[in-house]
Amino acid sequence: MAHTVFALDIHDDLVTGVLVRQEAKSLVVAACSSADVGLQSVETAVTEVIARVGYTEGECRVALGAEHFYYRNFNFPFTDARKINKILPGELVENAPVEMDRMVFDYLFASRKEREAGIITAMAEKVYLAGQLQFLQGQSCDPEIIGISGTFGATAISGLAEVPEDYCYLDVGFRRAVLVVILAGKIAVMRPLVFDTALQAGFGLKEDGLGISVLHPENLPPVFAAFGRTVRQAIQAARIGMRGQDLPLYLAGPLVAYPGLAEALRASLRCEVNSCDLLASPLLKVADAAVSCRPQGVMHRALALALAPAKPGREFNFRKDAFRKRGSSQVLRRYTRLAAIPLAVLALLIVALLWRDHARLKEKERALDSQVREIFTQTLPDVKRIVNPVQQIQVRIDEAKKAYMAGGTTSGGLGSLDLLAEISARIPPALQVQIVKLTADQNDVRLKGTTATFNIVDSIQKELEKSPYFSKVEISSANSSVKSGTIDFEIKLVLRQ
Numbered sequence: 169m170a171h172t173v174f175a176l177d178i179h180d181d182l183v184t185g186v187l188v189r190q191e192a193k194s195l196v197v198a199a200c201s202s203a204d205v206g207l208q209s210v211e212t213a214v215t216e217v218i219a220r221v222g223y224t225e226g227e228c229r230v231a232l233g234a235e236h237f238y239y240r241n242f243n244f245p246f247t248d249a250r251k252i253n254k255i256l257p258g259e260l261v262e263n264a265p266v267e268m269d270r271m272v273f274d275y276l277f278a279s280r281k282e283r284e285a286g287i288i289t290a291m292a293e294k295v296y297l298a299g300q301l302q303f304l305q306g307q308s309c310d311p312e313i314i315g316i317s318g319t320f321g322a323t324a325i326s327g328l329a330e331v332p333e334d335y336c337y338l339d340v341g342f343r344r345a346v347l348v349v350i351l352a353g354k355i356a357v358m359r360p361l362v363f364d365t366a367l368q369a370g371f372g373l374k375e376d377g378l379g380i381s382v383l384h385p386e387n388l389p390p391v392f393a394a395f396g397r398t399v400r401q402a403i404q405a406a407r408i409g410m411r412g413q414d415l416p417l418y419l420a421g422p423l424v425a426y427p428g429l430a431e432a433l434r435a436s437l438r439c440e441v442n443s444c445d446l447l448a449s450p451l452l453k454v455a456d457a458a459v460s461c462r463p464q465g466v467m468h469r470a471l472a473l474a475l476a477p478a479k480p481g482r483e484f485n486f487r488k489d490a491f492r493k494r495g496s497s498q499v500l501r502r503y504t505r506l507a508a509i510p511l512a513v514l515a516l517l518i519v520a521l522l523w524r525d526h527a528r529l530k531e532k533e534r535a536l537d538s539q540v541r542e543i544f545t546q547t548l549p550d551v552k553r554i555v556n557p558v559q560q561i562q563v564r565i566d567e568a569k570k571a572y573m574a575g576g577t578t579s580g581g582l583g584s585l586d587l588l589a590e591i592s593a594r595i596p597p598a599l600q601v602q603i604v605k606l607t608a609d610q611n612d613v614r615l616k617g618t619t620a621t622f623n624i625v626d627s628i629q630k631e632l633e634k635s636p637y638f639s640k641v642e643i644s645s646a647n648s649s650v651k652s653g654t655i656d657f658e659i660k661l662v663l664r665q
């Protein structure tokens with residue numbers, strides 16, 4: 169099945185939609201429709217466009233009017249996206265028009281140098297987005313993208329051969345417009361603008377939808393002149409970072425080809441003004457059934473949205489966080505069926521690996537049991553009947569401890585073997601010490617030995633004092649031997665009762 173994209177552009181003055189299919193190496197505009205938001209609500213216009221286009225399945229994309237978003241530019245002395253994600257919410261708290269917990273935001277890199285980055289942030293109120301999304305889902309349109317109208321057209325023309333890397337893009341509708349400044353191929357500035365809001369000219373669609381109608385054509389010159397001044401002021405306000413040059417202006421939107429608009433902008437801005445036409449792309453074809461798409465400009469917004477490559481970080485997309493798209497039950501069932509066979513193979517492989525590991529463990533267990541019996545026979549050759557070698561050896565060890573108890577049971581049951589093990593463990597191996605005599609009774613232990621220096625004797629005392637078995641450790645004597653030059657010492661260890 170050919171990949172299908174339905175793009176829906178929603179403005180307060182005009183709603184447009186196109187259905188684009190991928191066929192071979194070409195993109196075919198299969199259907200399109202537009203609805204003038206004049207005497208009807210935006211919701212009614214959206215419903216009308218979806219019905220006319222005949223969208224039932226496939227990818228859905230939506231762009232909302234730029235006037236519903238708030239914009240902020242920031243510069244950071246680093247380029248790491250993870251750091252920006254952590255710091256940006258705090259910066260937005262001070263700049264948000266309402267409480268930040270009521271907003272959702274997205275950002276794009278406007279510039280990126282070695283050690284610094286400029287970003288442009290767009291914010292929208294969660295209530296507004298939630299209402300739009302709920303309505304669209306009720307129309308069986310669960311969009312992959314919720315973007316901002318105008319940005320898709322601004323970046324779509326950047327790939328054309330005659331378009332430079334720095335330019336201004338102006339999308340003009342019946343009552344709304346948006347100015348987008350592109351620097352080095354990236355969106356640097358966004359400015360929503362008003363146009364003929366008082367309906368001095370009164371733009372709208374003709375009844376057949378194939379052209380633009382004007383209620384008061386005599387008012388066009390002052391309307392265009394006032395709009396030219398508005399655009400000039402917006403460009404002047406956005407000149408920071410525009411490298412001090414006058415950028416060419418590319419005109420798009422429903423009024424792109426309306427007589428007199430481009431001329432008025434040239435007179436006001438005194439710069440190059442060009443018209444955009446995405447339908448001129450050689451890889452784009454318009455089906456006979458979509459003849460209403462042919463008039464230049466009316467479908468420009470929706471068409472740019474449909475042709476966008478949908479790469480993360482290229483355009484704003486508010487299907488994120490609480491508005492992230494969740495998979496439908498049909499998609500989940502399809503993925504479940506596709507994953508069933510690999511999961512079954514994986515399960516069989518896991519069972520085989522577990523069986524192999526079990527066999528190896530059993531073999532290792534038999535080898536260890538043989539070694540234990542061999543050690544048992546060497547240690548206790550007088551025992552002929554081996555039942556539980558570990559338990560039998562433990563019994564012999566306990567018997568040996570009882571036989572070598574120091575002072576019976578009055579010293580807490582500390583045996584001679586335990587005593588020797590404790591003293592041996594407490595004296596660091598690095599110390600050069602020779603124990604020549606050890607005597608023990610119910611109350612204390614006396615330790616005689618030789619070593620090289622008096623400092624070593626002090627170190628032995630300090631280490632033995634750390635033992636929980638001795639309540640007191642004192643040096644009884646420490647003398648230098650005239651014959652050998654070593655230190656003869658005696659240490660008294662008082663057993664803890």
